Every structure is written in structure tokens, then in C-alpha cells.
Amino acid sequence: MNISPAKRVRGTLHVPPDKSITHRALILSSFATGKTTLYNLLECNDTLRTFEILKRLSVRFKGDFERLEVIPPEEFSTPVNPLFCGNSGTTARIVMGLLSSIRGFYILYGDESLSRRPMRRVVKPLKRMGGIIMGRNSDENLPIAIRGTKLKGTYHKLEVASAQVKSALILAGIRAHGKTTVEEPSKSRDHTERMLSYMGANLKVKGNMIEVMPSEVNGIEFEVPGDFSSASYFIALAVAHPNAEIRLEDVGLNETRIGLLEILKDMNAKVEWQVTKSSPEPTGWITARTSRLSGVEAKGEIIPKMIDELPLLVLLGAVAHGTTEICDAGELRKKESDRISTLVGNMKRLGVEIEEKVDGFVINGPQRIRGGRISSMGDHRIAMTFSIAGAISEEGVEITDPECVQISFPNFFDKLKEVTG
Ligand code: S3P
Numbered sequence: 212m213n214i215s216p217a218k219r220v221r222g223t224l225h226v227p228p229d230k231s232i233t234h235r236a237l238i239l240s241s242f243a244t245g246k247t248t249l250y251n252l253l254e255c256n257d258t259l260r261t262f263e264i265l266k267r268l269s270v271r272f273k274g275d276f277e278r279l280e281v282i283p284p285e286e287f288s289t290p291v292n293p294l295f296c297g298n299s300g301t302t303a304r305i306v307m308g309l310l311s312s313i314r315g316f317y318i319l320y321g322d323e324s325l326s327r328r329p330m331r332r333v334v335k336p337l338k339r340m341g342g343i344i345m346g347r348n349s350d351e352n353l354p355i356a357i358r359g360t361k362l363k364g365t366y367h368k369l370e371v372a373s374a375q376v377k378s379a380l381i382l383a384g385i386r387a388h389g390k391t392t393v394e395e396p397s398k399s400r401d402h403t404e405r406m407l408s409y410m411g412a413n414l415k416v417k418g419n420m421i422e423v424m425p426s427e428v429n430g431i432e433f434e435v436p437g438d439f440s441s442a443s444y445f446i447a448l449a450v451a452h453p454n455a456e457i458r459l460e461d462v463g464l465n466e467t468r469i470g471l472l473e474i475l476k477d478m479n480a481k482v483e484w485q486v487t488k489s490s491p492e493p494t495g496w497i498t499a500r501t502s503r504l505s506g507v508e509a510k511g512e513i514i515p516k517m518i519d520e521l522p523l524l525v526l527l528g529a530v531a532h533g534t535t536e537i538c539d540a541g542e543l544r545k546k547e548s549d550r551i552s553t554l555v556g557n558m559k560r561l562g563v564e565i566e567e568k569v570d571g572f573v574i575n576g577p578q579r580i581r582g583g584r585i586s587s588m589g590d591h592r593i594a595m596t597f598s599i600a601g602a603i604s605e606e607g608v609e610i611t612d613p614e615c616v617q618i619s620f621p622n623f624f625d626k627l628k629e630v631t632g
Contacts, residue, residue, distance in 0.1 A: 212613035212624065214601025216582075217631035220448055220455035224626060228253040229438040229463050230619050232402050232492065234261050234301045235378070236433055238309060239406055240281040241270040245430035252276040252435055256618045257299035264294045264306055281430070289315035293354065296321040298547060298589075298618055301375055303353060304333045305403075308379025311342040312386040313359040320354040324547050324589060330355060332371065333379045340365045340383055340391070364389030364425075371542060372515040374399040377421070384423040385412060394420045397512040400467045402492070409433070409491040436463035436494040440519045440592075441620045443471050445630065447523040448599045449499035450480040451530050456500040457630060464493045470509075470517030472497070474524060478504045478531055506533030506576060514539050522596040525554050528574035529563045530603065541570035547618070548590035557585040557597055561604065582606030591618040598623070602631055 233253040238261060240247035252258065254276040266272065269284035296303040296319055303319055307330075310317045320326070326347075334342075334350040340362040346355035364387045367380055372395045381403055384391025398419050407414050410428035414421065442459045449457040464486050475482045480502040486495040504527060509517070514537075517524070521540055528535030543550040555567040558574075562581030566573040582604040587594035594613050601608030616623040 212598070212610045213607060214598045214610070214627070215607045216604055217452060217602040218454070219632065220452045220457060220602070220630050222630040223458040223460060224445060224630065225460050226437040226441040226445070226462060226626070227255070227620055227622070228435040230255065230257060230440070231301060231374070231400060232406075232435050232463065233258045234305060235402050235406050236435060237261050237265055237281070238305055238382070239403070239410060239428065240430060241265045241268070241283050242309070243283055243410060243428045243430040247281040247430040248432045249279045249281060250277065250434040252279055253438065255621050256297060257302065260295065260297040260299045261302045261306070264296070264302065267294060287313050287315060289317065293318035293320050296325055296353070298322050298325055300325060300328055303330065304375035305378045305382065307333050307344070307355065307357065308337065308382040310357050310359055311337045311344060312362050312383045315359045317357045317359065318354055319357070326353045328352070329545055332373065332376050336365070336367045336376070336380055337362075337383055339367070340387060342383070362387040364391040366392045366394075368394045369396065372397045372399040373542075374401075374403070378403040381407065381414070381421060381423050385426055385428070387425060389425075391423050392420060397515055398467055399515045400465065402465065405491045406433070433491070436492050437461045438619070439463045439465070439468045441623075442497060443520045443523055444595050444599050444623070445626070446471070446475070446482060446497060446499040447527055448602055448630070450475060450482065450502040450504060451527055451599070451603045453501055457498065459497045461494060462497055464495045464497075466493070467516055470513045471520040471523065473513060474507055474509055474517065478502075478507045478527065480504055504531035506531045506535040508536045510536075510538035518542060519592060522550060522554055522592050523599070525558065525565070525572055525574065526596055526600055528572070529558065529565070529576050529578045529580060531576045533576065535574045535576065537571035538568070539570055546590070546592070548588040548593060550590065550593065553588050553590060553593050554596075557593065560585050561600060561608065580604040582608050584609040584611065586611045587613065587615055589615050591615045591620065595620065595623055598627060602627065
């Protein structure tokens with residue numbers, strides 16, 4: 212895929228539905244009492260893995276991803292064959308929490324990248340609740356085998372802020388004996404808590420702590436908002452390009468997701484947004500246009516709120532005036548690729564000087580983005596970040612393996628074409 216420098220960036224866009232919320236809507240409605248109707252679900256490789264697994268567990272679906280009825284089974288069935296999570300960490304980790312509390316025997320496995328990603332962070336706390344789970348490399352990696360059983364409510368203090376781990380433990384807690392408490396070092400995305408409360412679960416949120424009691428949940432009607440993470444590629448393009456103005460409609464603006472907007476304000480970017488609907492998920496519009504960006508420091512509590520957008524902040528750091536420093540972001544090494552080393556390697560290939568840290572980056576700007584040839588390493592967020600780099604570069608960017616955008620944003624290149632002409 213060749214991305215040429217864009218002369219002008221203009222347009223009003225609807226981005227695809229939110230990936231995190233789609234996974235949760237499918238999984239949570241699969242054990243509700245009564246039918247759920249879901250609107251505007253994201254159909255991409257990752258969410259299809261969750262959908263296929265739920266079908267194998269006897270959850271019934273009617274309709275398509277624009278309007279889907281979910282009919283929970285009387286009892287989940289035990290599939291004869293292992294369940295494939297593909298490239299999707301959200302599927303593997305959240306489904307693990309669900310299955311460890313449901314009687315039956317299950318094996319989860321994934322593709323090469325997912326099989327390298329850490330799983331002990333979920334397995335260990337689930338075992339403390341009485342979970343019977345065994346995984347490769349002393350529980351660190353998939354494949355993982357689960358014998359579902361009755362769990363006991365437990366207090367968990369997480370070492371890393373991870374919405375996937377938190378969600379797995381909340382789902383395990385919902386069917387356990389007694390209270391389950393999950394405390395995070397800083398707040399990660401709270402879509403699971405919001406949706407479960409909306410479904411009537413007995414769940415309390417106190418700062419970074421969530422308490423969940425055994426609960427029945429009810430079927431709901433729910434529409435998934437646009438994905439802020441998908442919108443962020445176009446926000447970054449607009450603020451970094453010399454002739455740009457973009458408006459994004461019906462985008463999720465949940466506070467635990469929009470750290471990038473806060474950081475952009477600190478960088479003096481011309482971005483505006485407004486929430487037009489607040490429950491159960493804040494949704495609204497965003498506008499972004501050509502800006503003279505200043506360097507910024509991103510560390511601490513804001514990092515989990517923009518974890519998937521950090522690759523874009525690295526790119527923006529290169530064009531901003533002054534130093535941009537990103538710290539406390541060691542989790543990036545545990546994503547679909549080691550995003551710290553993939554970003555540093557690829558930025559250098561485009562002619563940008565950048566310093567690699569164990570848990571982040573230092574970039575002095577502004578620098579020219581010359582252009583060149585890069586590999587996404589099969590990581591969708593790297594492919595999309597370097598497409599934006601291509602559009603603001605001097606000579607364009609060639610991406611050798613662009614197909615991975617299917618993982619979260621199937622029509623990404625069409626949308627990019629639409630706004631860059
Ligand atoms: C996600 C949580 C984050 C994020 C991922 C989606 C989720 O991962 O990076 O893309 O849907 O819960 P962690 O829980 O590993 O931080």
C-alpha cells in the first residue's frame with residue numbers, strides 16, 4: 212500500500228463502531244436473562260472471533276451486525292474443539308473470565324502474535340478465585356485450558372491498569388459466591404462497568420475500585436457509538452497537516468478513552484468536541500484542524516486513557532515544536548507487536564530521530580518526515596499510524612503488510628482516500 216503526501220485534508224466522517232464496546236455487548240448479552248437487541252456492531256476480524264466463540268457455546272444470533280438479536284442459551288455447551296481467539300486479546304482475556312465460572316471444559320488458542328502475549332495477569336487472579344486453569348509456559352501464554360467451576364468472590368489489586376483483566380475478573384465475580392473487588396493502579400476504560408450497570412448488575416464503582424456482587428443481568432437494547440481509537444487517526448492527520456479540517460460524527464467520548472484529546476489541548480492543537488448523548492456511553496462530535504503543535508510530556512494516569520493512541524502521539528511528537536516525552540508506557544511492548552520497538556524502527560526508516568526508552572520515547576521536533584518503506588509487523592495500529600505518516604510526509608510511505616487494518620478498521624484506506632482525495 213502506497214500512501215502519497217496529501218495536498219489537502221477535508222471532510223465529515225463517520226468512523227466504524229467501537230471495537231471494545233462491541234466485544235462487551237456480545238459477551239455480556241450472551242448470559243443475560245432475556246433477549247438483547249444490539250445496533251451498529253463492529254464487524255471486523257477481532258469482533259468476529261468473539262462472535263464465533265459465542266456461537267460455539269450455543270448462544271443464538273438473529274440478524275446482522277447492524278441489528279443483531281442475541282438469544283442466550285439455557286446452558287452454555289462444551290464445544291468438542293478448541294476455541295480460536297485469532298489476534299484478539301480482548302476476546303481471549305474477557306472470555307477466559309466468563310468461562311472459568313461456567314461449568315464445562317474449554318480450550319482457548321490464538322494466532323502467533325496473541326500466543327506471545329501475557330495471560331498470567333488474568334489466569335493468576337482467576338486461580339485465586341478458585342479457577343481451574345492451565346496454560347502454556349506456566350500459565351503465561353495460550354493455549355489455555357479451563358475447567359469451569361463455582362468461584363469465590365475475592366479482592367484483587369491489579370499491578371497494571373488493564374481493562375481486559377479488570378473485565379475478566381468482573382465477569383468471573385458476577386457468578387461467584389460473595390463480593391469481588393478489583394482495584395486498579397489507575398483507571399482503564401470502563402465500558403464493562405457501564406454496560407453491566409445498565410443491564411441491572413449489582414456493581415459499585417468507587418474511584419479506581421469496582422465492587423461486584425453475584426447478579427442476574429437483563430437483556431437490553433443498545434447502540435454502539437463510533438470508535439474513538441479509529442477516529443484518532445483522522446484527528447492526528449488534521450492537526451498535523453498544513454491544510455486540514457475534519458469533523459467526526461457519533462464518536463464515543465467516554466472519559467476513560469479520550470486522553471489523546473486532553474494531550475492535544477496541552478499541545479495547543481485546534482480540537483473541539485462535544486458530548487451530545489451521555490448514557491450509557493457518552494457520544495458526540497469532534498472537530499480538528501491544522502495546528503502549530505507544541506511538544507508535550509505524557510505520563511502517569513493519562514497513559515491508560517490513550518494507550519491505543521500512543522503510536523499517534525509519537526508521530527505528532529515528531530512534527531511538534533519542542534520535546535515530546537512519553538513515559539510509563541511499558542505496556543506498549545505487550546500489544547499486537549512490541550509497539551515501542553516497532554515505532555522506533557519505523558520512525559527511523561522515515562528519517563525521524565527518536566530515542567527509545569524501556570517504557571516510552573523521547574522525540575525532539577519539529578522534524579521532517581521524509582518517507583520510506585515500513586512493515587506494520589502485522590499490527591493494525593502501526594499500519595494506520597504510518598498511513599497517516601505517509602499523508603503528512605514529503606515523499607510518501609509504502610506499507611508492505613497493510614491487510615492487518617481488517618483487525619479493527621476494515622475500510623480504513625477508503626476513509627483515508629475520502630478525506631485526502
Ligand atoms: C482493551 C483494553 C486495552 C486496549 C485494547 C482493548 C479492551 O488493553 O489496549 O486495545 O477492549 O478492554 P489492556 O487491557 O491490555 O490494557
